[in-house]
Amino acid sequence: MRFIMSLIGVTLAAAAPAQEVDDPLVRPIAPEQASKWLTPQPPTRIFGNTYLVGFGGLNVALIRTSAGLILIDGGVPQAVRRIEDNVRSLGLDLRDIKLILSTEPHWDHAGGIAALERDTGATVVASASAAQVLRTGRSGPDDPQMAWLASFPPVQRVRAVRDGEALRLGDVTVTAVATPGHTPGSMSWTWQSCEGERCARVVFGSSLNPLAADPYRFSAPVNRAHLAAFRHTLERLRSLPCDILLTSHPAQSDGESKVEQLRERPEHNPFFDPRACRAYADGAERKLDERLAEEAAGSTP
Numbered sequence: 001m002r003f004i005m006s007l008i009g010v011t012l013a014a015a016a017p018a019q020e021v022d023d024p025l026v027r028p029i030a031p032e033q034a035s036k037w038l039t040p041q042p043p044t045r046i047f048g049n050t051y052l053v054g055f056g057g058l059n060v061a062l063i064r065t066s067a068g069l070i071l072i073d074g075g076v077p078q079a080v081r082r083i084e085d086n087v088r089s090l091g092l093d094l095r096d097i098k099l100i101l102s103t104e105p106h107w108d109h110a111g112g113i114a115a116l117e118r119d120t121g122a123t124v125v126a127s128a129s130a131a132q133v134l135r136t137g138r139s140g141p142d143d144p145q146m147a148w149l150a151s152f153p154p155v156q157r158v159r160a161v162r163d164g165e166a167l168r169l170g171d172v173t174v175t176a177v178a179t180p181g182h183t184p185g186s187m188s189w190t191w192q193s194c195e196g197e198r199c200a201r202v203v204f205g206s207s208l209n210p211l212a213a214d215p216y217r218f219s220a221p222v223n224r225a226h227l228a229a230f231r232h233t234l235e236r237l238r239s240l241p242c243d244i245l246l247t248s249h250p251a252q253s254d255g256e257s258k259v260e261q262l263r264e265r266p267e268h269n270p271f272f273d274p275r276a277c278r279a280y281a282d283g284a285e286r287k288l289d290e291r292l293a294e295e296a297a298g299s300t301p
């Protein structure tokens, strides 16, 4: 009997699908937490050259240009295969991705960038401060959340850009807008999208969430410059030309329901909202003020 069982065991093992090769660049980070953001969402054209190829709770944007594709953010490592499938399902070639722009060097938005960089051959672009973190996969003590952060696969080649720098690829120019606050290196990106005569200024906004892990305090004297930069970010977003706002976390701008509305009634594009950037900044400022009040009262979580 034992002999027969072992024979069956051998047969079953032979019939089982080949084990997937372990790929260190797509090893899951915090799978339980991340799975909440990874609600499947079909790749969606938002307007003109602008698409979303990420998830219900985590945005990854794609811009089509006359000389290739630009990707914004890379999600978590375990999401890379699905992002790549989304790009391919639009009939596009991964090797046409020439630039990968990063909004912040945290594992939830940048954890997948190393795998995407390898698979596409694209150049990764970030602020100087974010570039330093992307190259090592680890944040320094200037990051308000350092004590919480998981490290992520380091990116091989990162090009650092300054605030206001323009990146041209074919017929599209994307401008870097430094938006420090959530992290010192946070960067938002803006470009123009057109459909026929109608053109829109699109903004992909970095996260503005004023989260901090012990012992970081936004109100500490040592962080005075960072807090001032955060306030400046909010002021800047209020005056930025902005017809369409996409945010790295869709929930921060009602993105998931807008995608649904767009699918149901494409003739009324819900992403057109000239007040969206202002509302985004106002919401973040309320949270920042709450956080500062907690710090002053000694009641930070």
Ligand SMILES: [Zn+2]
Binding pocket: 104, 106, 182, 207
């Ligand atoms: Zn973050």
